[in-house]
Amino acid sequence: MRALIQRTTGAEVRVGERVTGRIGPGLVILVCAMRGDTEAQSVWLAKKVVSLRIFRDEEGRMNRSLIDTGGAALVVSQFTLAAETKGNRPGFxxxxxxDEGRRLYEHFAEAVRGHGVEVGMGEFGAEMAVSLVNDGPVTIWLDTER
Incomplete structure (x- = not known):
């Protein structure tokens, strides 16, 4: 599985005029299930994301995790993280x-919730508009294969 995480002061995702998820301070997590991925990888990735020490401590250093701060997560399916860009038109x-992507996306969100994190979600397979304030900016790429 792949994830692109962004530390945020606030974010929301809309499908048309409907807000499907909204959070305050925390992480926006764009996630993509790759062919052959498993629930074990989903669980590993969720633990990694909520445990990364990328939030400021009292001295301003990145030394606190999402769990430490009590922040929330906005989990958004993002199949374009699988883009193959050898040519000019990406392949996926x-x-x-x-069906498998949806199952693993939902499993990942549940695994994040299992760590006591409030989770907002996008809508799998929908055209979504994601807005956020990237805090820092802090943006980190994770891949269970690396």
Whole structure:
């Protein structure tokens, strides 16, 4: 699985005019299930994300995790993280099939919730508009294969 995480002071995701998820301080997590990914990878990635010490401590250093801060997570499915960019038109053949992608996306969100984190979500397969304030900015790429 792949994830792109962004530390935020606030974020929301909309499908049309409907807000499907909104958070205050925490992380926006764009996540993509890859072909062959498993629930074990989903669990590992969730633990990694909520444990990363990327929030400021009292001295201004990145030394606190999402769990430490009590922040929330906005989890958004993002199959384009599987983009193959050899040519000028990206391909997505390494992404999980839609049914499997949805299952692992929902499993990942539940695994994040399992760590006591409030979770907002996008809508799998929908055209979404994600807005956020990237705090720092802090943006980190994670891949269970690396």
């Amino acid at each position: 053949s390494t992404a999980a099939a839609p």
